[in-house]
Amino acid sequence: xxxxxxxxxxxxxxxxxxxxxxxxxxxxxxxxxxxxxxxxxxxxxxxxxxxxxxxxxxxxxxxxxxxxxxxxxxxxxxxxxxxxxxxxxxxxxxxxxxxxxxxxxxxxxxxxxxxx
Amino acid sequence: xxxxxxxxxxxxxxxxxxxxxxxxxxxxxxxxxxxxxxxxxxxxxxxxxxxxxxxxxxxxxxxxxxxxxxxxxxxxxxxxxxxxxxxxxxxxxxxxxxxxxxxxxxxxxxxxxxx
Numbered sequence: 650x651x652x653x654x655x656x657x658x659x660x661x662x663x664x665x666x667x668x669x670x671x672x673x674x675x676x677x678x679x680x681x682x683x684x685x686x687x688x689x690x691x692x693x694x695x696x697x698x699x700x701x702x703x704x705x706x707x708x709x710x711x712x713x714x715x716x717x718x719x720x721x722x723x724x725x726x727x728x729x730x731x732x733x734x735x736x737x738x739x740x741x742x743x744x745x746x747x748x749x750x751x752x753x754x755x756x757x758x759x760x761x762x763x764x765x
Numbered sequence: 766x767x768x769x770x771x772x773x774x775x776x777x778x779x780x781x782x783x784x785x786x787x788x789x790x791x792x793x794x795x796x797x798x799x800x801x802x803x804x805x806x807x808x809x810x811x812x813x814x815x816x817x818x819x820x821x822x823x824x825x826x827x828x829x830x831x832x833x834x835x836x837x838x839x840x841x842x843x844x845x846x847x848x849x850x851x852x853x854x855x856x857x858x859x860x861x862x863x864x865x866x867x868x869x870x871x872x873x874x875x876x877x878x879x880x
Contacts, residue, residue, distance in 0.1 A: 681866055692767060694767065718791030752823060757807045
């Protein structure tokens with residue numbers, strides 16, 4: 650079975666500081682990895698995803714994540730955060746083939762709080 | 766705005782009752798997914814429909830059922846409601862049937878409170 654662990658439930662950080670939100674997964678099949686963001690009182694929005702190819706994926710608003718197969722990780726990073734990045738971030742995994750559930754499995758989420 | 770609409774926004778009901786949540790997918794999307802988000806369980810996949818047919822099932826209770834209509838909107842029916850069913854219910858949609866690679870677009874959710 651697949652699972653996702655987000656190691657930090659809350660991450661407070663000052664504006665313009667770098668941030669890393671950690672995500673580890675377990676899977677016995679080929680994986681596809683996603684980061685979704687949920688702003689207050691809204692639904693989830695896709696931030697970025699890794700399907701294949703380059704292990705470093707970027708979003709349009711400055712976030713990036715690197716797929717590390719040996720460490721089974723997909724950490725999300727941003728070199729300089731803004732107040733508007735305050736939100737909850739969800740890591741998700743999916744896969745295909747025997748042993749996969751075929752749908753997105755979400756982590757518990759990490760609340761990023763950016764302070765002025 | 767993701768283009769996915771959900772009604773109602775809020776729902777308050779009593780234990781033992783039955784409710785129906787409605788979802789309209791983005792124009793052109795054929796798949797609809799239902800998720801439950803609660804404080805203790807997090808975000809859990811319930812069920813997926815693709816072009817009117819059930820495609821995948823997750824942690825959906827037997828008291829819950831869903832369907833997708835010919836116009837592609839979907840309804841999630843929750844019956845014999847319990848206090849523990851209080852949660853935010855999200856609908857998402859995607860173009861294709863492949864949940865594991867397609868981008869899913871989420872609606873704003875329906876907050877269900879069972880008293």
